[in-house]
Amino acid sequence: MKLRVEEIRYENIREFGDMRLDFTRGGSNETHHISLVQMPNGTGKTTTMELIRHLLLGTKLEEEQVREFAPDPEYAPEYAPSQGEFVMTFATDSIRFRIHMELDYEMGSVQYRHSYPQREGGGTDSGHFLPLELEDALTEDFVDLFVFNGELTDDFIETGHDKAENALKIVSRLDRIERQRERIDRIVEKRQEDSGAKTSQGLKQVRTRLNSRREKLQTLEKRRDQLNKDIKQHNSTIEELKEEREEIIAEDKEALERYKELEEEIQRLQTKLQSDAGDLLDDMRRPSALSADFNEDFSELLEHMTILKLPKSTSEEFFNELAEGETCICGRELNKEHREKIRKNAEEYLSDEDIGVLNTLKEQLRNTADVEDFESRFTSLSDTRQELKKNEMEQDQLDLDDPELEQKKQELTEKIESERNSRNEKQEKVDLLTTDDKGQRERFDLDWKTNIPEAKREVNKYEKKVQQASDTVEFSKQADKLEKIFDEFIDRSLSELKERQIQETNERLKQILGLSEVQIESIDDSIKLRGKSGSSEGQSLSVAYAYLSTLFEGSQVDMPFVIDSPAVSLDHKVRREVATIISGLFDQLVAFVISTEKEGFVQNLEPKQHDGSEDIQYYTVHKTDTPGVVQKHTDHDFFMEFTSEEEEATTTVGAE
Amino acid sequence: MSFRLSSSARDYFDKIEQNSSTGDFDSMWDKYYLAAMVGIKARDRIRTDEEPTDDPFVESVISDYDDQKYEIYAALIMAEIERQNIPKREETEIRHLMLEILDSTDPTRLTSYGKTLLNCYAERGYRILENEVPAPGEFDQFLRQYHNTLESV
Numbered sequence: 001m002k003l004r005v006e007e008i009r010y011e012n013i014r015e016f017g018d019m020r021l022d023f024t025r026g027g028s029n030e031t032h033h034i035s036l037v038q039m040p041n042g043t044g045k046t047t048t049m050e051l052i053r054h055l056l057l058g059t060k061l062e063e064e065q066v067r068e069f070a071p072d073p074e075y076a077p078e079y080a081p082s083q084g085e086f087v088m089t090f091a092t093d094s095i096r097f098r099i100h101m102e103l104d105y106e107m108g109s110v111q112y113r114h115s116y117p118q119r120e121g122g123g124t125d126s127g128h129f130l131p132l133e134l135e136d137a138l139t140e141d142f143v144d145l146f147v148f149n150g151e152l153t154d155d156f157i158e159t160g161h162d163k164a165e166n167a168l169k170i171v172s173r174l175d176r177i178e179r180q181r182e183r184i185d186r187i188v189e190k191r192q193e194d195s196g197a198k199t200s201q202g203l204k205q206v207r208t209r210l211n212s213r214r215e216k217l218q219t220l221e222k223r224r225d226q227l228n229k230d231i232k233q234h235n236s237t238i239e240e241l242k243e244e245r246e247e248i249i250a251e252d253k254e255a256l257e258r259y260k261e262l263e264e265e266i267q268r269l270q271t272k273l274q275s276d277a278g279d280l281l282d283d284m285r286r287p288s289a290l291s292a293d294f295n296e297d298f299s300e301l302l303e304h305m306t307i308l309k310l311p312k313s314t315s316e317e318f319f320n321e322l323a324e325g326e327t328c329i330c331g332r333e334l335n336k337e338h339r340e341k342i343r344k345n346a347e348e349y350l351s352d353e354d355i356g357v358l359n360t361l362k363e364q365l366r367n368t369a370d371v372e373d374f375e376s377r378f379t380s381l382s383d384t385r386q387e388l389k390k391n392e393m394e395q396d397q398l399d400l401d402d403p404e405l406e407q408k409k410q411e412l413t414e415k416i417e418s419e420r421n422s423r424n425e426k427q428e429k430v431d432l433l434t435t436d437d438k439g440q441r442e443r444f445d446l447d448w449k450t451n452i453p454e455a456k457r458e459v460n461k462y463e464k465k466v467q468q469a470s471d472t473v474e475f476s477k478q479a480d481k482l483e484k485i486f487d488e489f490i491d492r493s494l495s496e497l498k499e500r501q502i503q504e505t506n507e508r509l510k511q512i513l514g515l516s517e518v519q520i521e522s523i524d525d526s527i528k529l530r531g532k533s534g535s536s537e538g539q540s541l542s543v544a545y546a547y548l549s550t551l552f553e554g555s556q557v558d559m560p561f562v563i564d565s566p567a568v569s570l571d572h573k574v575r576r577e578v579a580t581i582i583s584g585l586f587d588q589l590v591a592f593v594i595s596t597e598k599e600g601f602v603q604n605l606e607p608k609q610h611d612g613s614e615d616i617q618y619y620t621v622h623k624t625d626t627p628g629v630v631q632k633h634t635d636h637d638f639f640m641e642f643t644s645e646e647e648e649a650t651t652t653v654g655a656e
Numbered sequence: 657m658s659f660r661l662s663s664s665a666r667d668y669f670d671k672i673e674q675n676s677s678t679g680d681f682d683s684m685w686d687k688y689y690l691a692a693m694v695g696i697k698a699r700d701r702i703r704t705d706e707e708p709t710d711d712p713f714v715e716s717v718i719s720d721y722d723d724q725k726y727e728i729y730a731a732l733i734m735a736e737i738e739r740q741n742i743p744k745r746e747e748t749e750i751r752h753l754m755l756e757i758l759d760s761t762d763p764t765r766l767t768s769y770g771k772t773l774l775n776c777y778a779e780r781g782y783r784i785l786e787n788e789v790p791a792p793g794e795f796d797q798f799l800r801q802y803h804n805t806l807e808s809v
Contacts, residue, residue: 273678277796281686284799285720287727291806293697297734298727304744350751353760360765361758364726378800385796436667443790 001133002558004031004091004588012084013051013069013103014044015630021619023590025610029091031560033608033615034583035590038598040622040644043630045592049564051086052147055101055112056138058128063108070105072628082106089117092131100124137557141170145548146559150566150591155526156544162525164547165494171555172497174490181486188479191472203469210462213448217455224433224452227426234423238416245412252400262395269388276381280374288368295371302365305358319346498523505550509543512581518543541574542581549585560588565597572600579604595643602640658712660775661688665708665782676795684713685721688778689728690802695781696735698809702776704769717764729766732774733757784809 006024010016023035039045047069054061073080084103089096100113114129115122130138145167156164169175250256287294323342327333334342350358396413400406432444436453448458506519518539521530527547529540552559566582567575575597582589583606593601607616618639624631633639661684669687673680681687695701717725733754742749757770766774788805792798 270678273794273796277679277799278682280796280799281681284803285686285689286724287693287731288724290693291697294693294727294731298730300744301730301734304750307745350755354755354758357758357760357765358754361726361730361754365730368727374803378803381796381800385794436663 001131001556002093002587003134003560005088005560005562005590006031006091006096007087007089008048008052009085009087009089010044011086012071012081013086014047014071015623015628016044017071017629019621019630019632021621021632023588023617025615029096031091031588032617033588033610034605035588035617035619036602036639037590037592037619037621038595038639038642039592039620041594043621043623045564045594048592049147049149049562051101052088052562053140053143054110055086055088055099056130056143056147057140058099058112058130059110061110066103066108066110067105069103074628092134095131097129097131098124099129134557137173137555139170139175141166141175145170146552147562148548148564150563151569153541153544153566156547157527157540158529159526164523164527164544165498165525167548167551168497168501168523169494171551172493174493174497177486177490177493181483181490184479184483184486188476191475194468194472200473203466203473206462206465206469210459210466213455213458213462216449217452217459220433220450220452220455224430227430227433231423231426231430234419234426238419238423241412241416241419245409245416248405248409248412249398249400251405252402255398255400259395259398262391262398265391266388266395269384269391273381273384273388276377276384280377280381283372284374286369289370289372290374292371295368298365298368302362305362305365319343501547501550501554504554505543505547508546508550508585512542512546512584520547539577541570541578545578545582545585552586558587560590561586562590562592564592566591566593567597567601568594570597570601575600576604580606583607598640658715659685659688659771660708660710660712661691662708662779662782663710665691665779666710666713668782668786672792672795672798675793676798679795681795683718683720685718688713689721691781691785692728692774692778693731693781694784694802694806694809695777695779696731697806698780698784699735699738700777700784700809701735701739701773701780704772704776706779707772707775708779715764725765728774729758729770732770732777735777736773 004023006022006029008021008023010019012018021035021037023031025032037045039048051069053059069084069086071081071084082105084105086101086103087098089098096117098115098117100115102111102113103109104111111126112128113124113126115124152163155161156167166175169178246259249259284290288298319342322329323334323339323346325334328338396416398409400409432446432450433452435441435446435451441447441451441454446454448455502520502523509519519530520527520543522528527543529543549561552561567578570578579601605616607614609615618634618636620633620635620639620642621630622633622642622644623629633642666684666687669681721728736753736757737744737750740753742753744750757767757773758765759767759770764771785802785805788808789798789801792801
């Protein structure tokens with residue numbers, strides 16, 4: 001894709017009231033090969049370069065940055081515009097477009113718009129626009145390569161700076177791959193922080209902890225199973241002992257009779273307890289019966305609802321319907337004002353549905369139950385329970401007439417009691433081992449070493465940790481591999497690119513400077529020249545420009561070269577060499593120069609021929625006697641003859 | 657929204673049933689109701705953003721409680737009026753609160769918010785019960801201990 005700059009337009013920026021620099025040939029769509037814009041120092045050269053960079057990148061500027069572009073109010077206090085605009089027109093092979101940079105000096109803000117010169121009816125669209133191929137290519141680093149500060153050219157050659165190598169990376173987009181590679185480390189680090197295990201050693205530790213927890217869980221489960229087995233055994237022993245005891249009791253007819261009587265009574269009392277407790281619960285299900293406090297609550301709520309007339313006996317719907325009619329229910333005619341008032345006040349009334357639910361509530365509160373005397377029923381329950389206990393005890397301790405039998409029975413009863421105690425103790429242990437009740441765990445200080453549900457949770461927790469940690473260790477290993485792939489890719493690509501770049505730049509140099517002239521030997525951060533001792537400063541700089549132009553040619557986008565001060569610090573001999581080479585390297589060259597760098601540079605430029613004449617245009621933009629006003633000339637002679645006194649005085653240029 | 661009881665509250669009531677040889681609760685609603693009424697009477701509930709997230713035990717009010725559900729809701733409204741310090745004659749605020757809790761279109765006649773509130777009172781009620789009656793024995797004994805706790809809050 002070929003990009004050309006057709007025009008730059010300023011409006012109320014610094015001292016540029018309204019100025020246009022047109023780089024096209026006589027209104028055609030073709031741009032000049034070389035456009036020279038002479039601007040004395042302080043006229044706006046640096047500002048222009050800065051604006052071009054911002055405009056291409058769509059930079060969001062700070063308030064202060066925006067206001068720096070404002071015209072100096074000292075020069076035109078009565079005018080002092082509050083807005084300015086910088087516009088550039090571009091052309092590619094297929095499209096012409098403009099980017100407008102609107103600067104609001106009062107708000108300190110910048111807005112980008114875009115437009116298409118060929119569009120009928122004109123008009124601008126909001127937002128920054130670049131064709132897709134450009135949008136992707138134009139990074140800040142890339143723009144700096146073709147909107148170029150000429151004074152930095154020699155940073156490319158044998159300085160140890162990495163400008164040359166970086167330029168190669170930027171244009172080939174290897175810089176983006178490098179940035180992706182740098183992200184890998186950050187991602188791995190974040191993952192390691194999250195999982196808590198950085199290395200295989202860390203993973204081993206987490207695994208060891210998991211295993212110790214698994215072992216503990218197994219031990220606890222074994223203990224529970226053993227306890228349950230014991231409990232079962234105790235129950236079976238108790239049953240056997242009871243049978244044995246009943247057989248002994250059976251030998252004493254009188255005692256057996258009593259035993260059976262007690263058994264029946266125990267059954268009856270248990271049934272009574274069950275039934276009474278059920279009845280109690282049934283009655284407790286009614287809040288008004290459950291507590292006097294609830295009854296008071298209901299009376300109070302009912303009272304409020306009555307006092308507050310909740311719900312209103314008339315519904316919102318009634319008034320809304322009323323407002324629809326021609327007349328009120330009293331027969332008077334309703335006008336617009338009446339209707340609005342009725343509708344507004346209707347909002348204070350409830351809907352039919354809301355009235356329904358509140359009325360049911362009210363109705364229920366009118367029919368609450370009286371408070372139940374639960375205390376006497378609980379006392380009765382308690383008495384029944386005492387009686388049950390008494391009977392159970394008597395059954396256990398039933399005396400036999402035969403002392404020998406009595407002795408045996410007592411021994412059996414003691415054994416039964418002992419078995420029961422052992423069983424209950426073990427049951428308590430099982431309860432503590434298996435409880436998932438948080439409150440109980442806190443009361444008995446249970447943790448994963450003593451409680452099965454807690455141990456299970458702990459195992460789950462460490463299983464997840466091991467999973468996370470092993471994922472992370474694996475992830476780190478894969479990330480290392482990926483980094484190596486990236487490094488190898490970057491190294492190989494860079495090496496191939498350098499080789500090609502050296503070859504192509506050298507070929508170009510041969511064409512321009514001749515066979516015996518300087519050549520690039522290698523690119524190692526900066527450019528290293530073969531036979532440097534034999535090359536002039538001008539030749540070295542020519543290499544830098546040749547290098548840049550070769551880069552652009554190899555890139556997807558063929559860019560114009562916009563350069564500021566290409567020859568300002570060079571002596572006349574070097575200027576000649578640079579002028580010669582720079583002319584042949586770029587299809588569009590826009591150079592911002594000052595008067596003192598013209599000599600030796602401008603005369604030696606070699607513009608292409610067009611219609612029999614040299615394709616070069618000359619702009620001079622200078623300050624006038626009126627402060628704050630600049631003037632533009634397009635005349636060649638004016639350009640060549642123009643001198644700025646200040647620059648002549650301050651710039652020292654070696655004489656030829 | 658549905659009626660919810662936290663798993664620890666369920667465990668607490670389940671244990672009573674396990675320990676008792678003389679009766680048990682008829683339904684989860686019994687356990688929920690008993691816990692909720694303690695919270696309501698104590699005018700104390702957990703924050704609505706801490707509402708138990710355990711699976712709901714039922715979507716509706718079961719028949720055992722259908723006749724007295726409005727009493728439960730009235731008690732809930734009174735507890736909220738007091739918790740929110742709404743002046744007793746403040747018609748608009750009381751009406752607003754009632755309509756926030758009651759919903760004529762829902763089969764339970766409670767709004768989602770109303771159910772959340774009741775769940776929060778039940779959770780607090782269970783915690784009070786657990787604190788006062790940490791190791792309940794037989795079912796009939798628990799009912800007595802429950803009643804004593806209710807009267808004391």
